[in-house]
Amino acid sequence: AQSVAQPEDQVNVAEGNPLTVKCTYSVSGNPYLFWYVQYPNRGLQFLLKYITGDNLVKGSYGFEAEFNKSQTSFHLKKPSALVSDSALYFCAVRDTTTSGTYKYIFGTGTRLKVLA
Amino acid sequence: DSGVTQTPKHLITATGQRVTLRCSPRSGDLSVYWYQQSLDQGLQFLIQYYNGEERAKGNILERFSAQQFPDLHSELNLSSLELGDSALYFCASSVEGDRGRGGYTFGSGTRLTVV
Numbered sequence: 173a174q175s176v177a178q179p180e181d182q183v184n185v186a187e188g189n190p191l192t193v194k195c196t197y198s199v200s201g202n203p204y205l206f207w208y209v210q211y212p213n214r215g216l217q218f219l220l221k222y223i224t225g226d227n228l229v230k231g232s233y234g235f236e237a238e239f240n241k242s243q244t245s246f247h248l249k250k251p252s253a254l255v256s257d258s259a260l261y262f263c264a265v266r267d268t269t270t271s272g273t274y275k276y277i278f279g280t281g282t283r284l285k286v287l288a
Numbered sequence: 289d290s291g292v293t294q295t296p297k298h299l300i301t302a303t304g305q306r307v308t309l310r311c312s313p314r315s316g317d318l319s320v321y322w323y324q325q326s327l328d329q330g331l332q333f334l335i336q337y338y339n340g341e342e343r344a345k346g347n348i349l350e351r352f353s354a355q356q357f358p359d360l361h362s363e364l365n366l367s368s369l370e371l372g373d374s375a376l377y378f379c380a381s382s383v384e385g386d387r388g389r390g391g392y393t394f395g396s397g398t399r400l401t402v403v
Contacts (some may be wrong), residue, residue, distance in 0.1 A: 271344055
């Protein structure tokens with residue numbers, strides 16, 4: 173089965189500094205990878221996805237992610253963090269169910285705290 | 289507003305009771321997914337429906353059941369509730385059918401508290 177791992181429970185970064193939220197994956201075949209953000213008392217919001225093509229994927233709110241096949245990583249990045257970026261971030265991978273359909277497997281989440 | 293509507297937003301009930309959570313997917317989306325988010329378990333996939341049919345099951349307890357109706361709304365039924373069932377329950381619908389390529393659109397969740 174496919175899986176993703178988010179090794180950091182929390183990441184702290186100063187406003188204006190670049191941020192990175194890490195994700196590594198374990199898949200058989202080509203990975204379909206996603207990042208979601210969750211603000212307090214809200215559902216998850218889609219940020220970006222990697223299906224195929226360019227290794228640098230651009231998404232919503234100025235976020236981007238770099239797909240690295242050799243390191244099996246899909247780290248989320250932003251050049252300049254904002255306080256409003258403080259939230260819970262989830263990495264996800266598409267997995268095939270026993271009936272041949274698809275579902276997403278989510279990582280455990282990383283809490284990003286941007287300090288003013 | 290994501291287009292996925294979940295009701296109620298909050299639910300407080302006693303152990304042993306039964307509750308029903310409701311989800312209306314985005315207009316045009318045929319797939320509905322239910323996830324449970326708890327502090328110690330993270331986001332756990334429960335069950336998927338596509339156009340009224342159950343397509344996949346995850347870590348869903350036998351005390352839980354779901355269905356998707358002809359108008360595509362879905363209901364998650366939780367019975368014989370235990371304290372450990374307290375969690376956020378999310379519904380999501382998929383952007384591109386059930387091929388898993390386009391990402392999910394999540395509702396804002398139902399917070400269930402069992403006392």
